[in-house]
Amino acid sequence: MLFFCRCLLVVGALWTMNCHALAWGTIGHQVVGAIAERHLTSAARERIAAILATEGKKSLVQVANWADHVRRLTIPVQPSHVVLMPFGAKEYVPDRDCPEKQCVVAAIGANIRALSDPKLPDPAKMVALKYLVHFVGDIHQPLHTIRASRLHKAWDTDIIRQQNAKWKRLAGRVDAEESDPRERASIADWAWESHQLAKEIVRDAKHLRREDGSYALNVVYYQANWPIVERRLKAAGMRLAWALNDIFAPSEEASTSESTEALTE
Numbered sequence: 001m002l003f004f005c006r007c008l009l010v011v012g013a014l015w016t017m018n019c020h021a022l023a024w025g026t027i028g029h030q031v032v033g034a035i036a037e038r039h040l041t042s043a044a045r046e047r048i049a050a051i052l053a054t055e056g057k058k059s060l061v062q063v064a065n066w067a068d069h070v071r072r073l074t075i076p077v078q079p080s081h082v083v084l085m086p087f088g089a090k091e092y093v094p095d096r097d098c099p100e101k102q103c104v105v106a107a108i109g110a111n112i113r114a115l116s117d118p119k120l121p122d123p124a125k126m127v128a129l130k131y132l133v134h135f136v137g138d139i140h141q142p143l144h145t146i147r148a149s150r151l152h153k154a155w156d157t158d159i160i161r162q163q164n165a166k167w168k169r170l171a172g173r174v175d176a177e178e179s180d181p182r183e184r185a186s187i188a189d190w191a192w193e194s195h196q197l198a199k200e201i202v203r204d205a206k207h208l209r210r211e212d213g214s215y216a217l218n219v220v221y222y223q224a225n226w227p228i229v230e231r232r233l234k235a236a237g238m239r240l241a242w243a244l245n246d247i248f249a250p251s252e253e254a255s256t257s258e259s260t261e262a263l264t265e
Contacts (some may be wrong), residue, residue, distance in 0.1 A: 016193035021139035023081060024064050025157035030167035032137040033060035034176045035237025036244065043246040044241075053071060054126045060133050060240075063169065067134035080265050081108035081135065081142045083191045087199060092192045104144065108135045115247050131239060139190050142198040144226075151205060154217050159229050160220040170184065174233045181235035183242050186263055189241065197228065 010207045037060050040048065047134035048060070057063055071078050083103035085092065098106050114120055138144050145158070163170055182189070208215045243263060 001211055022139040023144050023156055024233070025160060027167045027170065028141075028156070028160050028229075029064040029068075029134060029137045030061045031134050031160075031171045031174055031233050032140075032236045033064035034171035034241040036060055036133070036169060036236065038171075039241035039245075040250070041240060041245045042236040043250050044245045046250040048129065048244065050118050051122050051125050051129055054122045054259070059127075063130040064133050064137070079110075079131065079135075081107075081138045082137070085145055085195050086146055087146060087193075087202075089195065091157040092188045092195070094188075097191075099221075104135050104139050105168055105191050106189050108132065108139060111135065112243060112247060115244075132243070136240040136243070137189075137236045139187070140194060140239075142194045142232065145191055145195040146198040146202065148198065148202050150209075150214050151201065153220070155201070155225075158178075158217070159222045159225055162219060163226065164214070171218055171237075174230050175237065177230050177234045179231045181238050182229075183239075184263075185239075190235075192236075194232070201225075201261060204245070 023029075037045075049058070052058060055063075067078075067081070071081065080103050083092075083097055083105050085097045089097070092105070094105075097103060101110075111128040111132040113133065115125055119183070120128075141155060143155050160170070163173075165173070185193075205215055205221075207219075208217060208221065210216060218242075246263070
């Protein structure tokens with residue numbers, strides 16, 4: 001247990017803000033992990049298998065929701081799962097939106113660096129991997145970039161639940177979706193994409209808002225917005241795979257340090 005806590009401290013004690021909400025729900029995060037696994041290189045797949053084996057796991061799907069399970073721990077204090085930007089923001093501003101690196105953008109960057117550290121033992125890398133799988137999903141949930149909690153549950157779980165499919169089947173459907181996320185977009189770009197979508201979501205739902213601040217959402221709303229969720233899940237899975245492929249690329253194939261540094265800029 002002491003060693004486990006030390007591993008958590010390696011990648012989790014740099015932040016002092018607790019997470020504010022879940023993202024995508026259990027199935028959504030499993031879908032992201034499953035899509036990522038479909039697009040791993042053989043080198044990344046082999047290295048990840050070795051890291052997962054330190055806890056007897058065999059799949060990214062199995063660890064995709066771990067970060068939500070430990071989110072209320074106070075020792076170590078957990079990294080934030082969100083990056084909250086002002087509604088009228090024109091761009092992502094680190095000093096304003098991620099003070100003292102207390103946001104999911106910084107958390108993703110820190111865990112990429114941890115996984116890229118050749119001196120870090122595999123049990124500690126396992127913690128970083130579990131965080132990374134989850135946080136890449138979180139940052140692609142639009143409402144993780146804005147204060148709109150009354151809509152959050154719909155976008156976390158309700159829209160996905162309306163698809164009436166378990167994670168494996170849903171991952172296949174989402175992965176077949178033809179959207180093409182930008183491979184070399186930075187982590188900050190991912191957050192800004194989500195924020196722009198979040199503003200549209202809030203504006204589009206304005207006519208559904210009740211006097212008490214809740215929203216009159218129904219199956220029609222869920223189905224109409226599924227394509228947005230589908231594209232964000234696909235982008236999250238693909239970008240997670242690309243990041244892991246860069247991290248674990250053989251030195252003769254690519255410069256991992258240059259690739260991961262570009263991603264975190």
